[in-house]
Amino acid sequence: MFTEETLKQDYEGREVWEENVTKIIAQNPERKERFSTVSDLEIKRIYTPRDIKDLDFKRDIGYPGVFPFTRGCQHTMYRGRPWTMRMFSGLGTAEDTNRRWHLLLKEGQTGLSTAFDFPTLMGYDTDSPRALGECGKGGVAIDTLRDFEILTDGISMDRVTTSMTINPPAAILWAMYLVLAQRRGISWKRIGGTIQNDMLKEFIAQKTLMCPPEPSVRLISDTIEFGTKHVPRWNTVSISGYHIREAGSTAVQELAFTLADGIAYVKDVIERKKLPVDSFAPRLSFFFNSHLDFFEEIAKFRAARRMWAKIMRDRFKAENPRSWWMRFHTQTAGCSLTAQQLFNNIIRTTTEALAAVLGGTQSLHTNSLDETLALPSEFAVTIALRTQQILADEIGVANTIDPLAGSYFVESLTNQLEELAWEYINKIDDMGGMLVAIDKGFPQLEIANAAYRYQRQVDTCQKVMVGVNKYATEEKVPCELLKIDERVQEQQLRRLKEVKRSRDNKKVAQTLKDLRAASKTDKNLMPYVIEAVKEYATEQEICDVWRDVWGEYRETGIF
Amino acid sequence: MSSARKIRVLVAKPGLNGHDRGIKVVARAYRDAGFEVIYTGLHQTPEQIVQAALQEDVDVVGLSCLSGAHMYLLKRVVDLLKGARAEEIVVIAGGIISEEDIPELKRAGIREVFLPGTPLDRIVDWTTKNVKRAVKE
Numbered sequence: 001m002f003t004e005e006t007l008k009q010d011y012e013g014r015e016v017w018e019e020n021v022t023k024i025i026a027q028n029p030e031r032k033e034r035f036s037t038v039s040d041l042e043i044k045r046i047y048t049p050r051d052i053k054d055l056d057f058k059r060d061i062g063y064p065g066v067f068p069f070t071r072g073c074q075h076t077m078y079r080g081r082p083w084t085m086r087m088f089s090g091l092g093t094a095e096d097t098n099r100r101w102h103l104l105l106k107e108g109q110t111g112l113s114t115a116f117d118f119p120t121l122m123g124y125d126t127d128s129p130r131a132l133g134e135c136g137k138g139g140v141a142i143d144t145l146r147d148f149e150i151l152t153d154g155i156s157m158d159r160v161t162t163s164m165t166i167n168p169p170a171a172i173l174w175a176m177y178l179v180l181a182q183r184r185g186i187s188w189k190r191i192g193g194t195i196q197n198d199m200l201k202e203f204i205a206q207k208t209l210m211c212p213p214e215p216s217v218r219l220i221s222d223t224i225e226f227g228t229k230h231v232p233r234w235n236t237v238s239i240s241g242y243h244i245r246e247a248g249s250t251a252v253q254e255l256a257f258t259l260a261d262g263i264a265y266v267k268d269v270i271e272r273k274k275l276p277v278d279s280f281a282p283r284l285s286f287f288f289n290s291h292l293d294f295f296e297e298i299a300k301f302r303a304a305r306r307m308w309a310k311i312m313r314d315r316f317k318a319e320n321p322r323s324w325w326m327r328f329h330t331q332t333a334g335c336s337l338t339a340q341q342l343f344n345n346i347i348r349t350t351t352e353a354l355a356a357v358l359g360g361t362q363s364l365h366t367n368s369l370d371e372t373l374a375l376p377s378e379f380a381v382t383i384a385l386r387t388q389q390i391l392a393d394e395i396g397v398a399n400t401i402d403p404l405a406g407s408y409f410v411e412s413l414t415n416q417l418e419e420l421a422w423e424y425i426n427k428i429d430d431m432g433g434m435l436v437a438i439d440k441g442f443p444q445l446e447i448a449n450a451a452y453r454y455q456r457q458v459d460t461c462q463k464v465m466v467g468v469n470k471y472a473t474e475e476k477v478p479c480e481l482l483k484i485d486e487r488v489q490e491q492q493l494r495r496l497k498e499v500k501r502s503r504d505n506k507k508v509a510q511t512l513k514d515l516r517a518a519s520k521t522d523k524n525l526m527p528y529v530i531e532a533v534k535e536y537a538t539e540q541e542i543c544d545v546w547r548d549v550w551g552e553y554r555e556t557g558i559f
Numbered sequence: 560m561s562s563a564r565k566i567r568v569l570v571a572k573p574g575l576n577g578h579d580r581g582i583k584v585v586a587r588a589y590r591d592a593g594f595e596v597i598y599t600g601l602h603q604t605p606e607q608i609v610q611a612a613l614q615e616d617v618d619v620v621g622l623s624c625l626s627g628a629h630m631y632l633l634k635r636v637v638d639l640l641k642g643a644r645a646e647e648i649v650v651i652a653g654g655i656i657s658e659e660d661i662p663e664l665k666r667a668g669i670r671e672v673f674l675p676g677t678p679l680d681r682i683v684d685w686t687t688k689n690v691k692r693a694v695k696e
Contacts, residue, residue, distance in 0.1 A: 118575035118626050122602070130604065133631025134575055207577030207601055248580050335580070339675040372675060373657060374627075448583050455584045459678040468676040481657065484627065557600040559583035559590075 001057055002049045010049045021045070037293040038336075038463065039250035040453065041416070047408035055411060060306070064360075064401045068309040070302050070414070071402035072360040073325040078398035082110075083356075084363040085388045086163060088331065090115030090139035091375045092488045093495075094150035097140040102154065103378065107385055111363060112155070112162040112193075115139035115375075116173075121208045123169045123543030126492040136488035138375075139165075143496045144536045148176040157181050161192040163238070163329065163363075168210035170197035171223050171526060172542050175533040178231065192233035194285055194329070197223055198240050200261040200434055204443045206243035207555070210543060213435055215550035217268050219525060224265070225273045226526040228280045235285040237265060238329065244443070245289035246335045248451020251300045252417055254289060256424030257434075257443050259307055262286070263425070264434040266316055272522075277316045281323035290356040291333040292348065298404060299413035301359025304328070307418055329363040330356040337372045341467035342479050345369040350387050357397055358404055364388055374481040441558045448559055496538070503536040511535050512545055519549045564692040567617040571599040571608045573636060576626035581653060585621060588679035594686070605635035612640065612648055618690050621682075624654040630663070637668035649690050653677070 002010075035043045044051075055061065064072035074080065087109050090097050101112060116139040119131035125143045126135050135141050142148055155162075157180070166173045174195045181191045199216035202208055210216070220237060227236035241258035249257065262284065269275055288304065290297050308326035312318040332352035337345040346369050353366050366384040368376035376384070392398055404410040428437045437443055457463040464470045511532035518528045532542050570586045572579060579601060589596045597615050599608060612620050620640075622633055633652050640648055652664065653673040661672050670689065673682050 118628070122575045124575070130575060133628035134626060137627035138576070207579060209577065209601070246578075246580070248584075373655065448587075451580050452584050452587050455588075455679060459680060465676070469678075555600060557579070557583070557598040559586045559598055 001055045002053055006049055007053060014048060014050070037251070037296040038291060038454075039252065039293065039296060039450075040457070041251070041296065047412050049408060051408050051412040052415070055415070060415075061405055061411070067313065067321065067324060068306040069325060070306045071405055073305065073327055073362070077360060077401045078357075078392070079401065082392045082398060083361050083388075084111040084161070085109045085385060085392075086111035086113045086329065086363045086365055087381065087385060088113040088115050088165065088365045089376075089381070090117070091482070092136040092140065092484050093491055094140060094142065094147040096136070096488070098151055098153050100378075100381075101151075104381065104385065105160070107382055108389060109385055110160075112160055113365060114151075114162065114164040114166070114173075116164075116166055117141045120169070120539060121166065123210050123540060123547075125538045125540040126489065126496055128540060133489075135492050137484050141488070141492045142173065142176075143492070143538050143540075144499050145176050145179060145533050146495065146499045146536060148173075148180060152177075152180060157184060158186045158190050161194070163194040163196075165196045167196055167199055167202050167206070167208050168216065169539050169543055170195040171219055171529050172533060172539050174223065174234075174236075175526065175529045179530060179534050188231045190233065191231065194235040194238050195223070196238045196240060196287070198237055198261065200264060200438065201240045201243055201258070203438045203553075203555070204244055204257060204261075205247040205249075205447060206240075209553050209555060211546055211550040212553045213438065215546070217265070217435070218272065218522070219546075220265060221269050221272050222524045222526055224269050224280050224283075225275060225524055227283060228275060232283070235283050235327075238285050238287045239265065240287040242287050242289040242331050244447065245291060245333065247447045248335075248454060249447045250450050251291065251293070251296050252420040253424065253443070253446055253450060255300055255304055255307070255417060256421040256428075258286065258288070259304070259311065259421065260425050260428045260434045260437070262308065263311060263315070266312075267433070270316075277312070277318045278320040278323050281312060281316070281318050282320065282325065286326055286328035288328055288330050288361075289333050290330045290352040290359070290361075292336045292352065294351055294355050295410060295413055296417070297352070297355040298359045299410055299417050301328075301330075301356070301361065302402075302410075302414045303418040303421065305360070306414070307421060327362045329365070330359070330361040331365040332356070332367045334367055334371060337367060337369075338465055338467050339372040340472065341477070342369050342372070343477060344467050345372070346383060346387070349384060350391075353387055353391055354395075354397065357391055358402075360402060370479055370481055374483070377480060377482045379480070441556075444558050499536050500538070507535045508532070508537045508541070511537055512541060515542065516545045516549060519546060565593060565595045566619065566686065566690055566692050567595040567597070567615065568619045568621060568686070569597045569599065569608070569612050569615055569617040570621045570623070571603055571611070572601045572623055573603055573605055573608055573632040574624060574626060574628045575602060576624060576628070577601050578625045579623075581625070582621075582623040585623070585653070585679065585682060588683055589686070592683045592687075594683075605632060605639055608636055609639040609643060609645075613643060613645060617648060618692055619649045619651065619686055622650065622652045622654075624652065624656070627655065629654060629656050630660060633664055633669055634667045641668070651682075651686070653682075
């Protein structure tokens with residue numbers, strides 16, 4: 001990428017500079033012996049042309065919208081359209097969440113994103129003994145289509161896209177959305193959104209678990225096939241690294257395990273459904289974390305796009321350029337926030353959001369300052385949304401595409417992350433793929449090791465947490481936290497009872513029977529789920545069919 | 560003689576919340592410090608946790624809860640241990656627990672609550688100081 005002359009100047013200049021540095025350090029040592037990212041990747045004192053001398057502009061950097069998409073998927077990126085401001089949101093009952101959604105839309109968010117409570121995430125109804133104490137606490141409680149009607153009240157499904165963070169029961173929540181769209185006269189060809197629907201990362205990191213890996217992946221392939229045929233604008237999976245990172249992985253592990261999961265899904269759809277790769281690949285989407293180390297994250301996003309493009313074109317022989325695109329949503333790192341000195345979190349979220357923007361994300365959620373202690377208050381979530389708006393409209397970072405391209409540091413780091421991630425992917429391939437790797441506990445143990453190493457570094461102050469192990473103070477700045485009313489559970493129980501009483505229970509039983517029979521075959525289960533949901537079968541009633549037919553998964557706690 | 564015996568700790572995740580980064584890191588810290596550590600795994604009911612605690616004859620039960628359901632879940636574990644006449648088992652907790660909830664939890668029988676940002680050594684040291692491996696006759 002550089003002329004012989006430039007490289008000569010670099011080599012010569014560096015020698016002189018390094019000599020001077022050595023002299024200076026002898027008198028004034030650097031602050032630390034080793035400078036590293038939050039993932040513990042060592043960072044050098046300086047980067048110069050020779051660090052990227054083997055880069056080929058066309059092959060490795062190029063243009064946005066052109067293979068390998070290092071600079072972005074689309075030709076015009078944010079000059080065409082800013083990233084979607086999509087705040088992950090859910091609390092209490094469907095009414096409570098609907099209210100919050102309308103507030104966020106009014107304040108300028110441009111996409112919806114649903115946070116469900118733990119019973120809903122785990123496929124239990126509010127009236128399950130396992131749901132005691134949990135209703136509405138971590139997100140919105142959804143038991144039946146009735147709750148979903150209320151949740152989406154006043155939401156124009158043909159004008160806004162909705163993401164749903166849901167995994168084992170993803171098909172069910174998607175069915176609710178589809179049924180409502182149909183009822184509201186909106187064609188499935190026009191609705192857009194995302195279901196997370198990524199079970200592999202559940203086994204690895206997020207742990208909302210229900211059935212074993214094989215049937216879980218089958219169900220995902222069913223949804224991908226259904227979406228390909230009937231709901232063309234829907235992203236039926238959001239292949240996620242966010243949670244892998246939150247569980248304590250390094251940036252390289254987040255990148256590698258996410259891509260390896262993606263490889264596993266593509267393989268499964270091709271083998272199980274015999275669909276040509278170009279028929280479904282354009283609707284695969286991704287979800288990454290944006291963590292503390294500013295440049296490591298930007299490099300990670302760029303490496304991710306470049307790697308996926310190569311995987312789709314070269315490994316899976318996709319021919320449609322849209323199959324090579326890696327479109328992703330990003331969330332700023334929850335695990336980087338502190339419970340102490342809450343207002344510091346605004347700064348962390350801001351720089352993390354900025355990294356995501358400089359990394360070319362399609363969609364962004366910014367955490368609220370109080371989320372280490374509670375679900376976001378209106379005050380806190382508004383600041384989080386404004387953060388994005390200020391980045392988009394005031395700072396100038398969206399004026400040009402991939403502004404950091406060509407930086408010796410950023411390009412070098414992008415290469416480095418890509419190289420290290422390929423090592424992991426090759427290792428997983430050698431094991432026999434991600435499902436085998438998960439069965440062996442490989443990614444889980446890598447993550448546990450990384451998490452422990454990081455914690456030790458924090459405890460010994462090698463890694464700083466401002467307000468926690470440095471600049472800590474006894475003083476507390478008051479901050480009013482959101483509390484979920486205990487009456488939410490009562491309310492939800494009453495509604496659920498009423499739904500169960502007033503629905504046609506014979507029809508419900510029939511749909512569940514049909515679902516059970518189909519689940520024992522390799523038929524696509526989406527139509528059966530849709531029928532059950534239409535009759536107001538509860539989420540748990542449907543999940544219980546699967547628990548019964550496929551078995552329940554019990555993980556061995558590796559630490 | 561009792562000081563030579565390793566303290567047995569059961570670390571557990573009650574309820575449906577599956578975030579296990581914290582509990583795993585604590586489990587390792589205990590193991591590195593020479594304790595016997597048993598990890599129940601995820602999604603345990605209070606009943607399952609108490610059963611495991613009794614079966615494994617532990618001295619301490621450490622509960623991690625990040626979903627906001629701690630008031631119900633943690634108190635239930637303590638109540639069940641009381642019911643099984645196993646009150647000598649020390650119950651401690653951590654997770655997303657607001658400071659204003661701590662007094663009520665302590666009144667219910669949770670001996671200590673470790674909030675986010677607590678160094679691992681503090682948890683281990685507290686356990687060493689406050690828990691004695693019971694000598695069984």
